[in-house]
Amino acid sequence: MLNIGESKLYLDDDSSLDWIRSQKIGIIGFGNQGQAQALNLKDSGADLKIGLRENSSSTQNVVNAGLTSESVESICAWASVLVLLVPDETIPKVYDNIIKPNTDSSTILVFAHGYSIHYQTISLYPTQEVLLISPSGPGKLVRKRFLENSGVPSLIASNTNSSDSIQRALSYSKAIGCTRICAVLTTFSEETESDLFGEQTVLTGGIPHLIINAFNTLVDRGFQPVVAWLVCFYEVKLIVDLFSDIGLSNMQDAISTTANYGGQTRGERLINQNVRDEMGKILSEIQENKYFEEYQNIQSDIDISQQKSRQNSLSSFTEISRIMLPIVTSPRNI
Numbered sequence: 001m002l003n004i005g006e007s008k009l010y011l012d013d014d015s016s017l018d019w020i021r022s023q024k025i026g027i028i029g030f031g032n033q034g035q036a037q038a039l040n041l042k043d044s045g046a047d048l049k050i051g052l053r054e055n056s057s058s059t060q061n062v063v064n065a066g067l068t069s070e071s072v073e074s075i076c077a078w079a080s081v082l083v084l085l086v087p088d089e090t091i092p093k094v095y096d097n098i099i100k101p102n103t104d105s106s107t108i109l110v111f112a113h114g115y116s117i118h119y120q121t122i123s124l125y126p127t128q129e130v131l132l133i134s135p136s137g138p139g140k141l142v143r144k145r146f147l148e149n150s151g152v153p154s155l156i157a158s159n160t161n162s163s164d165s166i167q168r169a170l171s172y173s174k175a176i177g178c179t180r181i182c183a184v185l186t187t188f189s190e191e192t193e194s195d196l197f198g199e200q201t202v203l204t205g206g207i208p209h210l211i212i213n214a215f216n217t218l219v220d221r222g223f224q225p226v227v228a229w230l231v232c233f234y235e236v237k238l239i240v241d242l243f244s245d246i247g248l249s250n251m252q253d254a255i256s257t258t259a260n261y262g263g264q265t266r267g268e269r270l271i272n273q274n275v276r277d278e279m280g281k282i283l284s285e286i287q288e289n290k291y292f293e294e295y296q297n298i299q300s301d302i303d304i305s306q307q308k309s310r311q312n313s314l315s316s317f318t319e320i321s322r323i324m325l326p327i328v329t330s331p332r333n334i
């Protein structure tokens with residue numbers, strides 16, 4: 001185990017596959033995480049089945065993956081560990097209608113995100129053990145890295161916090177490849193709030209909006225959309241790969257002097273105290289449950305149509321991406 005400040009990082013040697021291999025694992029859902037985690041668990045020697053809803057579009061995918069699927073009810077009766085890998089907003093419906101009536105407090109529940117527990121969208125049996133194993137990456141990467149004999153880090157937690165329970169979370173984490181990198185001990189609340197904050201300010205909010213606004217600024221002033229797209233979008237992956245390899249503070253050695261000076265002086269102007277203040281407000285909305293309440297309300301048709309119209313405003317960027325992505329991702333013969 002590594003101790004970094006107050007953080008505990010568990011590695012492969014700190015965990016064992018014995019527990020996970022002794023359980024009957026029911027994976028509910030076969031989407032992004034469901035498919036990746038199920039395949040990694042299978043390769044790690046776990047006994048598992050997939051729970052799918054009636055007429056599920058994933059039935060054939062499960063067969064193709066060499067796995068078995070049954071109804072969610074039937075998986076509840078069979079499994080000692082149930083892993084809920086359906087969308088977070090769907091979890092209360094599946095849990096209340098099917099899982100709770102067909103299980104008891106002896107079933108261990110596993111989540112890939114703390115949302116349902118932190119915001120109490122489901123009510124557990126009083127003594128039920130709940131584990132969090134949240135891979136820090138999309139399902140496709142969880143599977144790809146596993147096959148490369150590597151993994152993505154995970155955040156783990158247990159509602160009991162007992163050392164046995166944390167060992168169970170580590171066993172699961174090892175089976176999906178995460179402890180090959182590290183599993184960081186957290187709480188359901190810390191994982192949920194930091195995850196939402198990171199998405200909104202950086203990953204799915206900040207970066208995409210930065211890209212699109214920079215793209216539109218160039219195009220509005222008459223620059224070719226293809227040139228704007230290459231500079232503001234295509235190069236993002238290249239620079240992020242560089243950040244990931246050498247760290248932000250070593251970047252200046254690998255970039256031009258103009259890029260270094262311009263980035264430092266203009267970056268601070270752009271991402272300034274106003275942005276920092278807005279980040280603080282976004283975090284407060286998450287911590288004060290305002291974001292959760294807003295998200296609960298957007299299940300209505302009115303708000304979904306508003307979301308669609310927001311997406312439409314990105315159409316010229318979307319159109320140039322549709323044309324350019326196949327060009328830049330597949331080298332042609334010269």
Ligand SMILES: NC(=O)c1ccc[n+]([C@@H]2O[C@H](COP(=O)([O-])OP(=O)(O)OC[C@H]3O[C@@H](n4cnc5c(N)ncnc54)[C@H](OP(=O)(O)O)[C@@H]3O)[C@@H](O)[C@H]2O)c1
Binds near residue numbers: 055
């Ligand atoms: N996306 C990621 O890579 C990622 C990363 C970290 C954590 N997480 C967490 O992982 C969990 C799963 O997210 P995800 O993105 O993997 O979900 P997802 O891909 O959207 O899940 C789709 C799966 O859920 C099933 N499903 C939907 N509604 C259902 C219902 N009413 N009854 C039964 N099955 C139902 C779908 O069934 P059909 O096959 O029948 O359509 C499909 O198999 C969430 O807690 C999320 O926060 C996700």
